Amino acid sequence: MFDFVSRRKWFFLASGLVILIGIISLIASGLNLGIEFSSGTTMTLVFKDAVGEEALRSEFASLGHDKASIQHSAKDALLLDMELPLDPVERGKKKDQLVEDLQAKFDTTIRIADFGAVGNATGPVGNATLALIFGKTVDQSDLSDTLGNLTYSGFSITRTTLDSFLVRTETIFTDEEEEIKQELEETFGLLDPLDVYSISPEVASERVQYTTYAVIAAAVGILLYITWAFRRLIHPISYGACAIVALVHDALIVLGVFSLFSLEVNSMFIIALLTVIGYSVNDTIVVFDRIRENKRRDINADFASIVNVSLTGTLGRSLSTSLTTLFVLLALLLFGGATISNFVLALTIGVIVGTYSSLFIAGPLVVSWERGELGRLFDWIPLRRERG
Amino acid sequence: MNRGNLIRLALIAILFGLALSEVLIRDAPSIGDSSPGNNTVGMRLGLDLSGGTHLVYKADLSQIGNETAADAVKGAMDIIELRVNAYGVSEPVIQKQGTDRISVQLPGVRDMDAAVSLIGQTAELDFRELTDESWQEVQRLTAQGNFTGYESLTEQGILEWIPATAISSKGEAVHLTGGHLKRNTRVEFSQITSEPEVHFELTSEGAGLFAQITGRLIGRPLGIFLDDAWVSSPIVRSEIPGGSGVIENMKGLDEARRLSTLLNAGALPVPLEGPVIREDIDPTLGADSIRKSLIAGVVGLALVLAFMMLYYRLPGVLASGALLIYGVLMLAAFKLIPVTLTLAGIAAFILSIGMAVDANVLIFERLKEELRAGRTLGGAIEAGFNRAWAAIRDSNISTLITCGILYWMGNILAEPRVKGFALTLAIGVALSMFTAIFVTRTFLRLFVGTRLAGRLSLFGMASVEQTSLSKEQE
Numbered sequence: 107m108f109d110f111v112s113r114r115k116w117f118f119l120a121s122g123l124v125i126l127i128g129i130i131s132l133i134a135s136g137l138n139l140g141i142e143f144s145s146g147t148t149m150t151l152v153f154k155d156a157v158g159e160e161a162l163r164s165e166f167a168s169l170g171h172d173k174a175s176i177q178h179s180a181k182d183a184l185l186l187d188m189e190l191p192l193d194p195v196e197r198g199k200k201k202d203q204l205v206e207d208l209q210a211k212f213d214t215t216i217r218i219a220d221f222g223a224v225g226n227a228t229g230p231v232g233n234a235t236l237a238l239i240f241g242k243t244v245d246q247s248d249l250s251d252t253l254g255n256l257t258y259s260g261f262s263i264t265r266t267t268l269d270s271f272l273v274r275t276e277t278i279f280t281d282e283e284e285e286i287k288q289e290l291e292e293t294f295g296l297l298d299p300l301d302v303y304s305i306s307p308e309v310a311s312e313r314v315q316y317t318t319y320a321v322i323a324a325a326v327g328i329l330l331y332i333t334w335a336f337r338r339l340i341h342p343i344s345y346g347a348c349a350i351v352a353l354v355h356d357a358l359i360v361l362g363v364f365s366l367f368s369l370e371v372n373s374m375f376i377i378a379l380l381t382v383i384g385y386s387v388n389d390t391i392v393v394f395d396r397i398r399e400n401k402r403r404d405i406n407a408d409f410a411s412i413v414n415v416s417l418t419g420t421l422g423r424s425l426s427t428s429l430t431t432l433f434v435l436l437a438l439l440l441f442g443g444a445t446i447s448n449f450v451l452a453l454t455i456g457v458i459v460g461t462y463s464s465l466f467i468a469g470p471l472v473v474s475w476e477r478g479e480l481g482r483l484f485d486w487i488p489l490r491r492e493r494g
Numbered sequence: 495m496n497r498g499n500l501i502r503l504a505l506i507a508i509l510f511g512l513a514l515s516e517v518l519i520r521d522a523p524s525i526g527d528s529s530p531g532n533n534t535v536g537m538r539l540g541l542d543l544s545g546g547t548h549l550v551y552k553a554d555l556s557q558i559g560n561e562t563a564a565d566a567v568k569g570a571m572d573i574i575e576l577r578v579n580a581y582g583v584s585e586p587v588i589q590k591q592g593t594d595r596i597s598v599q600l601p602g603v604r605d606m607d608a609a610v611s612l613i614g615q616t617a618e619l620d621f622r623e624l625t626d627e628s629w630q631e632v633q634r635l636t637a638q639g640n641f642t643g644y645e646s647l648t649e650q651g652i653l654e655w656i657p658a659t660a661i662s663s664k665g666e667a668v669h670l671t672g673g674h675l676k677r678n679t680r681v682e683f684s685q686i687t688s689e690p691e692v693h694f695e696l697t698s699e700g701a702g703l704f705a706q707i708t709g710r711l712i713g714r715p716l717g718i719f720l721d722d723a724w725v726s727s728p729i730v731r732s733e734i735p736g737g738s739g740v741i742e743n744m745k746g747l748d749e750a751r752r753l754s755t756l757l758n759a760g761a762l763p764v765p766l767e768g769p770v771i772r773e774d775i776d777p778t779l780g781a782d783s784i785r786k787s788l789i790a791g792v793v794g795l796a797l798v799l800a801f802m803m804l805y806y807r808l809p810g811v812l813a814s815g816a817l818l819i820y821g822v823l824m825l826a827a828f829k830l831i832p833v834t835l836t837l838a839g840i841a842a843f844i845l846s847i848g849m850a851v852d853a854n855v856l857i858f859e860r861l862k863e864e865l866r867a868g869r870t871l872g873g874a875i876e877a878g879f880n881r882a883w884a885a886i887r888d889s890n891i892s893t894l895i896t897c898g899i900l901y902w903m904g905n906i907l908a909e910p911r912v913k914g915f916a917l918t919l920a921i922g923v924a925l926s927m928f929t930a931i932f933v934t935r936t937f938l939r940l941f942v943g944t945r946l947a948g949r950l951s952l953f954g955m956a957s958v959e960q961t962s963l964s965k966e967q968e
Contacts, residue, residue, distance in 0.1 A: 147772075196748060198608025199582070205604060205777070215778035218604070241778065280610050280769065302606055306770035309550070313907055320903040327895040335888045373907075377838055377900065377915045381845070384896035388849075388889040392856065395885035423859040426805065430798045430855070431848035437794035438844060443786035445779070446841055453845070 110417045111410045114470035121355055121467060128362015137365050140372035141303065143317075145310035147278040149302040150270055152181065152219035152237060155295040157269045165293055166275070169286055174275040181270045183219075183237040184249055188261035190220075190234040201236070208238070211252050215241030219268070219298035222291075235296070237268055277306050317376050321357075324380060325350055328387050335391075336398060344475040345397075349390045352468035356386040356459045360452055374449040382456025385431075389424060389464035396420050397472065410473050417469045428461040502936040510819050513826035537828055538585075539601070540836030540910050543784055545777020546601040547609045548910075549769040553594045558764060563593065569763040571596055574613055576759035592906055596766070599910070606774045614766070619672030619757060621707065622655035622717035629714060644715060648724045655717045655724075660706035662699060670707060674700025677758045681750045684742065690750035692741040694757065701737025709733035720753065780837075787840045794844055795821070798851055806858050812937040813854040813930075820850050820929040827921050836914035846922025849893075853930030856882040861938075872942040879935055886930065890923050897923070 110117075141148060151162075159178045166174040191197045197220075205216050219237040238249070246263050253261060278286065283299065290297055305313075332346035339345070360382055364371060396416035404412070435457065438450045541548055553570055555563045571588050578586045578600065587599040603609050624632065631652065635641040647653045657669040679694040696704050708716065708730045715727035718741050726743035744750035799817065802810035824843060828835065860882045864874035897920040904912030 191745075193745065193749065194605075194608045194611045195752065196746075198603065198605030199748075202602060202604050206602075209778055209781075215776060215782065217776065220605075280614075280772070300774070301776060302772055302774045304769075304772040306768065308552075309770045316903050316907055320899050324896050324899045327899065328892050331892055331895060332888070373909055373911055374838060377912055380896055380900055381915075381919070384893045385849075387892045387896075388852070391889040391892060392885045395888060399881065399884075419863070420859075423855050426801075426855040426859070427848075427852040430801055430851040431845070433797035433801060434794035434844055434848040437797060438787070438790045438841065441786055441790040441793055442841070443783055445783055446787075446837060449838075449841065 108418065108421075109414060110466060111414045111470050111473050114466075114474065117466040117470060121359075121463070125355065125358045125362065128358055128365060131362060131365040135365060135368065137361070137371045138368045140370050140375075141274070141305050141310070142373050143310055143314050143371065145277050145305050145307040146274060147276070147283075147302065147304040148272065148274045149299040149304075150272055151290070151297055151299055152183075152217075152239070153269045153271075153294055153297045154221045154235065154237070155269075157271075157294045159271070162271060162290075162294070165290060166273070169289055171275045171278075174273055177272040179270050179272070181239050181268045182243070183239045183266055183268045184244065184246060185264045185266050186236045186238055186249075186253075186261055187263075188234065188236070188258070189231045190236075192232050197234075204236075207256050208249075208252065212240060212242070212244055214244075217300055219300060221296035221298060237266075237298075239268075239270075277304060279304075279306070313373070320376075320380065321383070324383055325353065328353070328383075332387075332391065332394070336394065339398060339401065341475070344472055345394050348468050348471040348475060349387055349394070351471055352390050352460075352463040353383050353386045355463050355467055356382055356456055359459045360456050363455055364452065369448055369451070372448075374446065375452055378449050378452035378456065381453060382460060385457060386460035386463060389427075389460050390468040392423060393417060393420050393464050393469050394472075397469070409476050413469050413473050417465055421465070424461055424465060428457055431457050496939075499936055499939045502932070503940070506819070506933055506936060510822060513819075513822045516826040516829055517822060538832050538834045539780070540834045540839070540914055541599050541601060541773075541775050542837045542911065543780035543835060544601040545604065545775050545780050546599065547603045547606050548600075548771065548773040548775065549598045549606075549609060549613065550591065550771035551596045551598070551613070551766040551768045552770050553596060553764045554767050555594050555764060566763045567594060567596065570766065573759045573762055574598060576755055577612055579755070595770070597771075602777065604774065604777065606772060610769065610772075618721055619675070620719050621658040621670040621704075622719055623658045623707070623711055624715060624717070625654045625656055628653045628655070632715075644717075644727045645724055648717075655719070658707045658711075658716065660703040660710075663702065668699075668703060670700065670703045672757055672760075674703065675757055677760070679754045679757045681747070681754050689742070690744050690747045692744065692750050692754050692757070694739055694741065696737040696739075698737070701735070704737055704739070705733055705735045725753075783837050784840075787837070787844065791840070791844045791847075795847055798847060802851065802854070806855075808941070809854075809858045809861065809934075809938060813851070813858070813934055815937060816854065816929045816933040817847065817850060819933055820925055821847070823925050823929070824922060827925065828918075831921075833917055833921070834910065834914060836911050838911040839914035839918040842915045842918035843922065846919060846926060849922065850926030850929060853882075853886045853890075853926055854934055856885055857930060857934065872939075875935065875938050875942065879931065883931070886927060890927055893923050894920055 159176060163174070163176050166172070166176065190200055201218050201220065205218060208216050217239040219239065221235040221237065238244075246265055250261075250263050283302075287297065287299065329343075329346040329350050332349050333342045336342040336345045357379055360379060363369075364375070393416060396419050397413055400407075400412050400416050400419075401409075432454065435450055435454045439447065439454065442450060553567050555566065558566050567590055571590060574596065575586065575588050578588070578598065583600045583603055585601055587597075587601075589597045589599075591597050598609075598613060600609055632641065632644075632647075635647075641647075644653065648655070659667045659669050662668040674696050676695040676697055679692055681690050682693050683689065684691050711730045712732060714730060716730050717727045718725045726741055728740070728742060741753070744753070795817075799814045802813050802817075804810070806813065824846070827833070833839065857878055861874050861878035864877045864881075865871070869877060897916045900912055900916035901920070904910070904914075904916060
């Protein structure tokens with residue numbers, strides 16, 4: 107039988123070291139917060155004419171956004187010249203309809219950059235240029251035929267390569283976006299901002315606040331429930347507290363890894379973190395449940411050996427469950443696509459660490475608590491020694 | 495086989511059949527239903543999968559008393575809904591967040607500028623008249639043959655319009671505005687030009703004002719302005735006492751309908767700030783995500799089933815059956831509740847497969863222990879379930895606590911992803927408890943008293959254990 111309990115100090119030390127590295131990284135470089143938590147605006151600016159990255163950067167600086175991060179990429183596009191309504195709502199509908207029509211035919215991602223009306227056209231419709239950016243290569247003639255079949259008329263198509271920039275700035279509200287668009291248009295020619303995502307500072311700080319509340323509330327809720335569920339044992343609170351320690355242990359390691367590798371922390375990450383917390387507690391409770399049961403059976407046995415027997419008894423289940431969950435996560439990681447890869451990564455780390463912590467940290471920690479070792483940890487504090 | 499178990503088995507079969515038919519039978523599509531919010535399985539898709547625009551506004555309640563704040567926000571939401579409907583968005587979701595936030599989700603709408611301008615439209619209609627100087631200018635231009643129309647002259651700033659006022663019943667001079675309209679404007683086609691036009695009726699006070707103004711302006715134009723922009727200026731032919739009128743010069747049927755809807759909706763009861771959150775989600779990306787998570791789900795499920803059957807043998811096969819029932823029940827629950835499917839929700843569903851297995855694993859490990867301790871299969875099943883129950887209950891309740899908190903947080907933060915995840919996981923936890931405790935157990939009991947019950951290797955017991963066991967039994 108593997109002796110989990112007597113080697114506990116080594117496990118505590120190993121975990122402590124890993125967490126310490128994470129905390130140092132958290133202090134030194136912090137977390138790579140997404141705009142949900144740091145506030146700001148991200149958008150993809152697509153220009154009709156060639157634009158240099160440096161020129162755009164300095165233009166943003168002169169507009170008061172000197173911290174804007176700008177990444178360039180070239181996009182292959184088909185320019186579609188046709189008449190469109192000038193009324194923004196009618197125009198939006200027309201474009202939405204166009205995307206729907208084309209997607210039905212080409213079955214790929216389609217972005218439309220609208221290069222506005224040329225000149226000060228009056229009347230219900232005006233000439234416009236749309237840039238269609240497809241997720242796969244689409245032939246000019248294919249597009250032309252498709253549009254013709256769909257009873258679009260009076261259009262012309264040219265193939266081109268467009269400059270596209272992923273821009274992240276401080277929060278830009280709609281009015282300012284309009285101003286910036288006009289300024290950029292004067293300098294660089296026609297453009298359209300796509301995939302806009304914008305969070306105001308107020309909302310972002312509220313998110314940080316409520317995320318903190320949620321984590322604390324989850325911890326307190328779990329602590330109370332476990333203490334209640336283990337109420338028939340001596341020191342029921344020790345089980346709740348040790349489960350919380352294991353939970354914090356897991357959360358810190360996941361946070362540490364994300365800080366160390368500068369992976370983006372967004373709301374999906376928070377979901378992952380809270381799931382890890384739930385999973386960790388889940389695992390810990392199964393171990394504690396066995397301790398509860400074994401203790402009831404044999405009241406006089408040495409507590410350390412009860413814990414050790416319990417840990418060994420639940421080992422098979424812990425590994426089976428972790429393995430099945432990891433199988434699922436592995437499938438998500440390999441086939442689930444880039445959108446959720448950080449989310450799945452956080453879960454994967456969490457499941458591994460959560461299984462480890464329920465066996466090597468939570469269980470042995472209850473023994474340390476029972477033996478009063480935790481109190482002695484603070485013996486080096488002079489104040490306590492004097493009192494003692 | 496005992497009677498009780500037979501009844502349970504029948505119950506499971508009925509439930510499974512009902513769930514399966516709920517999942518497989520597509521709702522008959524209603525006429526004109528081409529909403530992007532529904533996919534072929536008939537589930538509601540969240541914005542991250544359907545694509546669209548998500549806007550969150552903050553209502554400025556500083557000018558409004560605490561008692562009426564909630565009503566004002568509710569009123570603003572109703573008006574936003576009317577405006578959005580005028581755009582023709584299918585299944586818009588308009589929700590209140592906290593005390594002063596309004597979240598607007600527009601599935602399928604990609605053009606954020608259009609959405610923002612639509613929601614932000616104030617639709618303040620008012621009636622104006624030309625100053626005497628401008629009227630003289632119009633007559634002079636007409637005489638010279640240089641009159642280019644009221645629209646262009648107004649836009650060039652050549653004509654000056656002032657509010658059309660009249661004396662109210664209280665004896666005050668009052669500006670005739672959209673506030674004097676009855677909420678029953680409608681679109682009709684002109685009998686002369688066949689163009690769409692908006693017909694309106696005025697309240698009794700408005701009708702009085704309108705009669706005075708039209709009486710004064712006979713032969714002169716009455717300017718109709720929307721949000722300070724010229725819309726039309728019909729020439730008044732005679733005094734109109736009945737309090738009804740027509741707005742012509744619409745750019746099309748859609749515009750006429752929208753104006754009519756906006757006028758009927760009225761102005762927002764509170765000013766809106768923001769949008770504090772703006773999100774423009776590509777719909778074509780969502781379709782890609784669905785495809786990918788489907789593959790991931792199938793692969794994940796296959797791996798789990800293979801592991802269960804190889805490691806736990808017969809119980810593993812039974813658990814796999816239970817797991818498939820679980821999957822179908824989950825999908826049926828999604829459709830019935832209904833749960834809006836988001837990417838996070840799909841991830842939660844796939845994750846919950848792993849968690850659903852856990853309850854089974856707990857039971858089977860216990861079962862093995864009981865068998866090792868020398869119990870008969872029947873006794874081992876009952877003891878295994880009873881002893882695993884406490885762990886299953888406690889661990890699932892703590893997961894439910896986390897789900898509850900996540901749901902609460904998602905609600906406050908206007909985060910459909912967080913809410914979708916929490917709800918899906920909670921349903922998953924509840925159903926997985928049901929399948930493990932009820933379905934798997936019923937399946938296992940089928941083998942009690944059969945010849946298979948003696949072959950313990952089927953239950954994942956190593957042959958050494960088995961021989962030692964048989965010796966003990968001898």
